[in-house]
Every structure is written in C-alpha cells, then in structure tokens.
Amino acid sequence: MEGGHMKKKHIVVSPFQQYRQSLSSESNELLTDFFASFDEHVLLPEKGKSEMRSDFEKAILYFDSLGVRLDKSLERLDTKNLGGFYSRPAIRWFPLDTAAKIYPLSMRRNQMAVFRLSAYMKETVNPEILQIALSFTIKRFPCFSTTIKKGFFWHYLDTTKRRFVVEKEYDIPCRPLDVSLSGSQTFRLLYHENRISVEIFHILADGYGGMVFLKTLVAEYLRLQGIDITYDKTILPINETPVDGEMSDAFFFVEPKNKASGFLNRPSVQLSGSLSRTKPCRVLHFIMDTDKLKAVAKSKNSTITSYLVANMMLAGKSATDEPSGSMSIQVPVDMRKYYPSGTLRNFSLYCGIKLPLTKITDCESILPEISRQLVEKGALGPMNEMMNAAKGLVRSLRFVPLFIKNPVARIIYGFLGDQAFSNTLSNLGIVNLPEEMASHVVGFDFLLGTSITNRVSCSVVSYNNKTTFSIAKLTLDPSYEETMYKLLKSDGIDVIVEGSGIYGS
Amino acid sequence: MEVKITYPARDRKKSRALLLRSVVKWLFVASAYVCPIINISAGGPAWSIYVLWFLLFVWSFAFSPDLVEYNLISQTAKFLVFTCVLLALIDIIHSLGWAMFVIPIICFGGLAVIAVFFFSNINIQRQNIMPMMWVIIASIIGIVVAISGWKQMSWPMIVLISLSVAILLASAAVLGKGFIREIIKRFSIK
Numbered sequence: 001m002e003g004g005h006m007k008k009k010h011i012v013v014s015p016f017q018q019y020r021q022s023l024s025s026e027s028n029e030l031l032t033d034f035f036a037s038f039d040e041h042v043l044l045p046e047k048g049k050s051e052m053r054s055d056f057e058k059a060i061l062y063f064d065s066l067g068v069r070l071d072k073s074l075e076r077l078d079t080k081n082l083g084g085f086y087s088r089p090a091i092r093w094f095p096l097d098t099a100a101k102i103y104p105l106s107m108r109r110n111q112m113a114v115f116r117l118s119a120y121m122k123e124t125v126n127p128e129i130l131q132i133a134l135s136f137t138i139k140r141f142p143c144f145s146t147t148i149k150k151g152f153f154w155h156y157l158d159t160t161k162r163r164f165v166v167e168k169e170y171d172i173p174c175r176p177l178d179v180s181l182s183g184s185q186t187f188r189l190l191y192h193e194n195r196i197s198v199e200i201f202h203i204l205a206d207g208y209g210g211m212v213f214l215k216t217l218v219a220e221y222l223r224l225q226g227i228d229i230t231y232d233k234t235i236l237p238i239n240e241t242p243v244d245g246e247m248s249d250a251f252f253f254v255e256p257k258n259k260a261s262g263f264l265n266r267p268s269v270q271l272s273g274s275l276s277r278t279k280p281c282r283v284l285h286f287i288m289d290t291d292k293l294k295a296v297a298k299s300k301n302s303t304i305t306s307y308l309v310a311n312m313m314l315a316g317k318s319a320t321d322e323p324s325g326s327m328s329i330q331v332p333v334d335m336r337k338y339y340p341s342g343t344l345r346n347f348s349l350y351c352g353i354k355l356p357l358t359k360i361t362d363c364e365s366i367l368p369e370i371s372r373q374l375v376e377k378g379a380l381g382p383m384n385e386m387m388n389a390a391k392g393l394v395r396s397l398r399f400v401p402l403f404i405k406n407p408v409a410r411i412i413y414g415f416l417g418d419q420a421f422s423n424t425l426s427n428l429g430i431v432n433l434p435e436e437m438a439s440h441v442v443g444f445d446f447l448l449g450t451s452i453t454n455r456v457s458c459s460v461v462s463y464n465n466k467t468t469f470s471i472a473k474l475t476l477d478p479s480y481e482e483t484m485y486k487l488l489k490s491d492g493i494d495v496i497v498e499g500s501g502i503y504g505s
Numbered sequence: 506m507e508v509k510i511t512y513p514a515r516d517r518k519k520s521r522a523l524l525l526r527s528v529v530k531w532l533f534v535a536s537a538y539v540c541p542i543i544n545i546s547a548g549g550p551a552w553s554i555y556v557l558w559f560l561l562f563v564w565s566f567a568f569s570p571d572l573v574e575y576n577l578i579s580q581t582a583k584f585l586v587f588t589c590v591l592l593a594l595i596d597i598i599h600s601l602g603w604a605m606f607v608i609p610i611i612c613f614g615g616l617a618v619i620a621v622f623f624f625s626n627i628n629i630q631r632q633n634i635m636p637m638m639w640v641i642i643a644s645i646i647g648i649v650v651a652i653s654g655w656k657q658m659s660w661p662m663i664v665l666i667s668l669s670v671a672i673l674l675a676s677a678a679v680l681g682k683g684f685i686r687e688i689i690k691r692f693s694i695k
Contacts, residue, residue, distance in 0.1 A: 045629070089628070091686065095695040107572060110523065149632065150573050151691045158632055158690065171516050180575035182633055192513060277523065278515075284508065398694040485506045500512035 016057040019064065027070050031060075034074050041082040048163045052086075052135065055163075058128040059224075068226070076224050077132060081239060085139035090159040094143055097249035098394050099346035100203040104148055104155040105409035110279060111452060112176035113202035115426075115459075117214045118195050120443035125191040125221075131166045133221040134189055138164050140238045141213055143204055143247050143345060144187055148179050152401055157186070157203065166191060172503050173283055174449035174472060177201055189217070194442070196221070202346065207428045207446065208334060209344035212236065215433070222440055230434040233342070243342060250341040251391060256384035260392045265352060265420035268328035271319040271455035273477025278504030280450045280457075280472040284481055286488065287443075287496040290430075290467045296491045300364060304460075305331070305427050306371040308469060309353055310363045311487045312458060313370070316422055317360045319455070319479040328354040330421040333378045335387070349386045351377035352421060363487070418452040424459075431463040438464065450474040456481075476505055526568055533564050555594040562587045574633065577622045582636035585615035586643070605651060609661035612644050613668050620672050624679070631683055634676060635691050641669040 013021075020028055038056060042049050056077060063073035096104070103113045138145045145164065146157035160183040169192035179186055179201065188199040196218060200210045216236045219229045231237045290304075297307035309329050316327050332350045341347055353373045360366055376382070397405060431444050445468040448457040455475040461468055471481055488495050537560055544553035565587070571579065589608050596604035619637050623630045648666050652658060677684045 090632070091683070093686075093690050095693055104573065109569065109572065147632075148573055149690070150635075151693055153692065153694050155573065156690055156693065160632075170513050173512065180570065180572055182574075182576045182629060193511075195511075277527075283512065285511075482506055496509070497506055498509045498511045501510055501514065503515050 014057075015061060019061055023070070030070060030074060034077075034079065037079045038082075040087070041079045041084075042086040044086055044161060044163065052163045055128065055131045055135065059132045062126060062128045072226075076226065081136040083139045083239065085145070086161060088161070090161045092142060092159040093149075094146065094157040094247060095249070096155055096157065096203055097343075097345045097347075098251035098390050099206070099348065101154060101394055102409065102413065103201065103203045105406055106413035107176070108410070110176060112449065114174045114177060114199050114449040115202060115207065115210065116174050116197055116199045116447040116449070117207070117210050117461075118197040118445045118447075119214055119218050119441050120445075121194045121196065121218075122440050122442055124194050125196055126225075127166055127168065127191055129224050130189070130191055130196060130221055133217055133224055134164050134166055137213075137217045137220045137238050140216065140236055140240065140242060141344065142242050144213060146186060146204070147182070147184050148186055148201075148203060150402060153398060154402065155203070160184075164189070168192070169195075169197065172278065172280065173197070173500070174199055174280060174447055187213075205344055206334070206346045206348045207332075207426060208336065208347070211428060211431065212344055215431070215437075218441060219437060222437055225440075227436055227440065229436065232434070234432075235434070235437075245342040246344045248341075248343050249345065250335070250339065250343040250347040251387060253341075254335075254339050254387065256388055258381060258384040258388055260388035261385045265328070266326075267419040268354070268422045269316075269320055269322045269325040269357060270419070270422055270453055271316060271475060271477070271480060272321040273319065273455055273475030273479070275453070275455070276474055276476060276505055280474060281476055281504055282473045282500055282502050283447055284471045284473070284497060284499035285445050286469040286471075286485065287498060288467045288469065288488065288493050290462045290465045292493055293467050296493055300367050302367045302371050303374075304462075304467070305425070306367060306374055307363075308427075308458075308460065309374070309425055310367045310370050311484055312423055312425060313355055313360045313366060314363060314487055315480050315483040316456075317357060318483040319477060320357075320422075322357065324357060326354050326356045327360060327422045328352045328420065330424040331374065331378065332424070332426045333383055335383065338380050338383060349383050349390070351382065351386075353377065363491075413452075418454060421454060423454055424448060424451070424457045426459045428459070428461040431461060433463075444468065445470055447472055471499075476502065529568055530564075533560055533568075536560055550598050552598060554598060555591055558587075558591055558594055562591065574636070576630075576633045576636075578619055578630060578633045579636040581615060581619050581622065582640045585612065585619075585640060588615075605657075606659050606661060609644075609648070609659065609665040612640070612647075613661065613665040616640055616644065616665070616668055616672065620668075620675075623672075623676070627679060631680060631687065634680070634684075634687050637672070637676070641673050644669045 020031060038053060042052055044052065059077055060073055142159065143157060145159060147160040149156055149158045162183050164185055166189045169190040177186060177188055178184060186201045186204055190197045190199065198210065198214050205213065212234050215234055216238065219235045220238055223229050229235065293304055297304045300307060309331065312329055313327055330350050330352055332348045335347045335349060353370055355366060355369065426448055428446050433441055443466060444461050444463040446459045446461040447470045448459045450457055450472050455473065457472045459470045485495055485497065537557055540553040540556045544551060588611055592608055592611065593604050596602065619640060623634065623637055644665050648662050
C-alpha cells in the first residue's frame with residue numbers, strides 16, 4: 001500500500017520462463033548447468049551476453065516445439081561449441097592481403113566491393129538456429145570476426161568479440177555494409193524464406209573463402225537440426241583450431257620471376273543505359289541445366305565460361321550505342337589452381353577478354369578468339385606478371401600515408417580501374433556437398449556487387465546439375481538480360497529466370 | 506522473359522535518405538560556389554575561406570560521416586581539429602590575435618573529454634586509441650612549433666602539454682602491452 005493506492009506488479013513471464021516452469025526439476029537442473037557453462041564461455045558486455053543467452057533460449061524452445069528431448073537439444077547446443085572465442089579479449093589483427101588493399105581505399109558511401117553467396121535450403125530457414133550456427137561457426141574463421149580499422153599506412157582487420165548477428169533480408173542485395181562503428185561486422189548474414197545468404201566485404205575473402213564460410217555455416221545449421229555432417233577441406237569442423245595458412249596473404253608466399261604488367265588497360269565500351277542511383281537496381285538469376293549448358297558449349301568447341309563470355313559480348317553489344325571501341329570482360333582467375341594454398345582470404349587475380357565491337361558478330365565466330373584469350377591470358381605467365389604488378393604497387397605505396405593514398409586511389413579506381421572493363425564474369429565453378437547435406441540444400445547462387453560504371457556484373461555457380469548465371473544491374477535498360485536470355489534460348493537451353501523486382505532508378 | 510520474384514521489396518526509407526543527401530550535397534556545392542564570388546565582389550577580408558571550412562565541417566559531420574572508425578573518440582577528435590582550424594582561420598583572416606591563447610584551451614578541453622570517453626570504457630575503447638594519440642601528438646607538435654616561433658608560453662599551453670603527456674603515460678600504463686600492440690597495428694606497413 002502506498003498513498004492509499006494498491007500498486008499491481010505486472011510480472012512478465014517470458015516464454016522461456018514459462019517453459020522452465022513446465023519442466024521437471026531434473027530438466028531444470030540440466031538447464032541450470034547449461035547456462036552456468038554458458039556464463040563461463042561468454043564474457044561479452046552485458047547487452048551482447050543477454051542477447052546471446054536469449055538466442056539459446058529461443059533455440060531450446062524451437063527444439064522443444066519440434067519434440068526434441070531437452071538433453072538432446074542441449075547436446076546439439078553444447079556451449080563447448082563457443083570455444084574460448086567469447087571469453088578472451090580481442091587482440092588479434094590481420095593486415096589486409098595484397099588484393100584486398102584497394103577495397104577500403106576505393107569504397108564510397110554507396111559503393112563497396114561486396115559479393116553475395118546464397119544457399120537455398122529445402123525448408124524454410126529457422127532464424128534462431130541460424131543465429132546459433134553463426135555464433136558457433138564464427139570462431140573458426142578469425143578473419144571474419146573482425147572489423148576494419150585505419151592504420152597510418154594501410155587499413156587493417158581488427159578482431160572484434162561480439163554477438164555476430166543474423167538479419168532478416170529486407171533490402172537490396174549487396175548493398176554497402178556499415179563498417180564505420182567500433183566492432184562493425186564486415187559481412188552480413190541474411191535469411192529469406194528458404195535462402196541463407198552471406199554478403200561479404202571483399203577485404204575478408206574471395207569467392208572461394210566465402211563459399212567455405214557459407215558451406216561450413218550451412219553444415220553447422222544442419223548439424224544443429226540433427227544431421228550428421230562429413231567435413232572436408234571446404235566444410236571445416238568448427239571446433240578445430242584455425243590453421244595459420246587459412247588466414248595468410250598467399251600473395252606474400254609466391255615470388256614469381258616474371259616481369260610486372262597487367263594493370264594498365266585502355267577504357268572499354270560501356271553499356272549505354274543510364275546509371276541507376278540504386279545499386280544494384282535489379283538482380284536476376286538465370287537457372288539452367290548444367291549438362292545441357294555443357295553440351296551446347298562443347299558442341300561449339302568451348303567451355304561453359306567461354307560460351308557465356310561470348311554471349312555476354314553479344315548481349316553487351318546489343319545494349320550499347322557506342323559505334324566503336326572494344327568490349328572487355330573481366331574474368332577473375334583463382335590463383336589456387338597455380339599455387340595450391342589453403343588460404344580463405346583473397347587469392348585471385350583477373351584477366352581481360354577483349355574484342356573490338358566490329359568483330360562481335362555471332363557466337364560461333366567469336367568463340368575461338370574468346371577461348372584462345374581465356375587460355376592465354378588466364379595462364380600462369382600473365383597471372384604471375386599481374387601478381388608482380390600488384391605486389392610491386394603495394395610495396396611502392398607502403399610508406400605513403402593513408403590520408404594521401406585514400407583520395408588518390410579513389411579517383412584512380414573510379415576513373416581507370418572500373419572503366420577498363422565493360423563487364424565482369426566471375427565463375428565459382430561447381431559446388432559440391434556431401435550427400436547428407438545435399439539432400440537438404442536445393443541450390444546456390446553467387447552475386448557480385450555492382451561497380452561504378454559497369455552496368456552489369458555477372459557471376460556463375462553450379463550445383464547439383466543446375467548452373468545459375470546471375471546479373472547485378474546498374475541500369476534499368478533491359479536490353480542486356482533480354483538478349484542474353486534470347487541467345488541462351490536460341491541454343492536450346494531452358495532458362496528459368498528468378499530475381500528481384502526493380503529496386504529503384 | 507518471365508521473372509519469378511524471389512527477393513523481398515526494399516525498405517523505402519533508406520532510398521529517401523539517399524535522395525535527401527544528394528539534394529543537400531548540391532545545396533552545399535552551390536553555397537561553396539557562391540560564397541567566394543560574393544566575398545571577391547564585396548571586397549574586404551577573405552571571410553569566405555572560413556565559411557568554406559565551416560561548410561566542409563557541417564557536411565563532414567552531418568551528411569558524410571566517416572566510413573571507417575566512426576566512434577565517440579574519433580568524432581570528438583575530428584570536431585576538435587575542425588574547430589581549431591576554424592578558429593585559427595578567423596583569427597588570421599581578421600588579425601584578432603587570440604588564437605594562440607584560445608586554441609590551447611579548446612584543445613585541452615577536448616582532450617579531457619576524449620580521455621573521459623577512453624578511460625571510462627577502456628575495454629571497448631582501447632581499439633579507438635589512435636584518434637586520441639593523434640590529438641596528443643598534434644598538441645605537442647603544435648605547442649613546440651608555437652613556442653619556437655612565438656617564444657611565449659601561456660598557461661593554456663602549459664595545461665595542454667601537461668595533460669597530453671599525462672594521458673599518454675596513463676594510456677601506456679593502463680594498456681601495457683596492448684599499447685605497444687596498438688601502435689604496431691596502426692603503423693604497420695604490411
């Protein structure tokens with residue numbers, strides 16, 4: 001009684017507390033032990049810790065709703081999977097690898113080198129379990145549990161200990177990440193219906209490293225769902241100590257004798273549609289039968305990559321009003337095929353496949369030249385030359401303070417780097433999954449973020465006899481994708497088109 | 506070509522914010538263009554210089570915040586630098602002569618605020634030590650240069666240099682090895 005009024009206290013009982021009240025004392029004891037272990041493993045600031053605790057509570061409730069016995073669900077959620085990651089201070093740091101150094105220098109508020117990898121599950125994604133999967137997986141990828149910082153000479157990655165979050169997808173894919181705050185994530189993990197997507201700032205990894213992260217995360221997600229997982233070199237056991245080689249700058253260990261060249265290219269023809277303010281203004285996925293695509297490419301004496309590049313040249317020509325000049329398609333080359341390396345960071349370079357507009361007539365006539373250029377320009381020699389050029393550039397700029405490098409690099413990247421190519425085709429190749437995972441994953445796609453002037457950026461990945469050719473667009477002009485679609489159809493390839501609506505002009 | 510939509514619609518609020526930013530940007534550019542013209546036409550002291558600096562100041566804080574290391578310490582340090590330069594410009598342009606006294610006061614005030622942010626949450630803020638170090642280094646260099654040129658020491662300068670050295674020593678003592686590690690990270694050429 002206070003001031004003659006009786007004050008009613010509304011005690012809000014959370015669903016988890018209600019659940020605990022319904023349990024036997026034995027089960028409650030199990031939970032008490034579980035959360036005592038949680039407290040030992042998580043020494044984050046209070047907010048992060050309570051959010052993480054809530055993640056575990058939600059996961060326990062989810063398992064209960066599925067009828068999983070408490071001891072079994074606690075076994076799956078065992079806090080030992082958190083390791084010492086959340087209980088040790090963040091002291092580790094990583095210099096950016098040679099290829100990554102340009103990305104923070106060239107980033108702008110609405111422009112960042114982000115790529116996206118998605119796995120399509122058989123069933124709708126459960127965010128609670130995905131969150132736990134991320135909390136368990138992140139420690140296995142020390143370079144992913146970082147935030148970007150400014151040094152005097154270069155940016156670097158500083159370890160951050162926090163609850164890395166899973167977000168519901170509600171916005172444009174591959175939009176820039178906010179890396180400004182202390183401890184900001186340099187990747188984004190999203191879910192939408194049956195899709196798990198990871199959007200990665202290129203400073204962390206290339207497509208290979210990103211795919212290893214995604215596959216490991218999906219494997220952990222499935223393990224939490226009760227599926228036994230077979231690990232391999234692309235699906236890493238999350239409780240294994242990370243190997244130094246996975247975090248190393250592989251460029252550093254390779255010292256080719258070749259001369260340095262490969263950076264200076266003349267500007268290429270750009271597609272003519274107006275640049276959209278929204279980046280990307282649309283994304284599209286062309287889903288095709290891999291066997292059929294391979295057969296068509298083979299019938300033209302080429303590979304899938306050459307065939308797609310040829311069609312991209314033709315589609316590009318149809319989407320430009322430029323009367324002359326050359327169309328150049330940037331094709332990233334995974335250097336791991338020449339220098340075996342376990343690094344999960346950037347270890348790829350690129351070659352430019354170039355044809356004058358006048359010579360781009362039909363697929364059959366340009367394919368031999370494209371195949372020749374792909375073989376020659378993507379060979380070890382030219383790649384070594386480019387690697388030397390990249391290393392030389394980094395070496396020569398190492399003593400230049402960042403505040404000088406930053407504006408200069410931004411201008412050069414904007415005016416030279418991007419305009420040297422008309423378009424990009426990044427082919428991640430075939431994704432393989434062990435049988436027990438394959439039965440739960442129906443597809444993958446890979447999307448490149450848009451650049452500054454290139455109206456389209458294309459990427460390919462194949463999985464389970466399905467090849468997904470993705471286009472991230474920077475113009476509303478539909479000519480490019482329509483021609484690409486028509487060309488593939490005219491070769492007898494069935495194309496299912498999925499994607500986004502138009503995000504904006 | 507039929508497209509099956511598999512992506513959610515976008516958040517419209519963000520696109521409006523982007524539009525607003527681009528409109529404001531042009532207003533700033535227009536002001537920056539007009540000011541020197543008016544200044545030249547009207548004659549008198551070059552006030553447009555500090556107006557331009559102020560425009561940059563507002564733009565940088567309100568519409569184009571830092572892409573990396575946007576935190577309390579870095580922003581206070583940045584605010585301090587912008588303010589000091591602004592005051593110095595006003596002082597020089599109008600030949601007022603108070604800058605050498607006022608700027609050290611602003612600096613030690615700002616530095617004290619930064620030190621409070623840093624030491625009150627050292628576990629988190631240890632990764633943001635560098636902007637504080639820059640202010641300390643700039644203060645020490647500034648005072649050394651000022652003394653060698655001006656050959657006069659005022660009490661704000663004494664306070665500033667004492668505070669700078671004290672914060673530097675305190676950070677090194679509190680962080681121990683962590684202090685060295687931070688310096689190595691920040692000055693790495695790898």
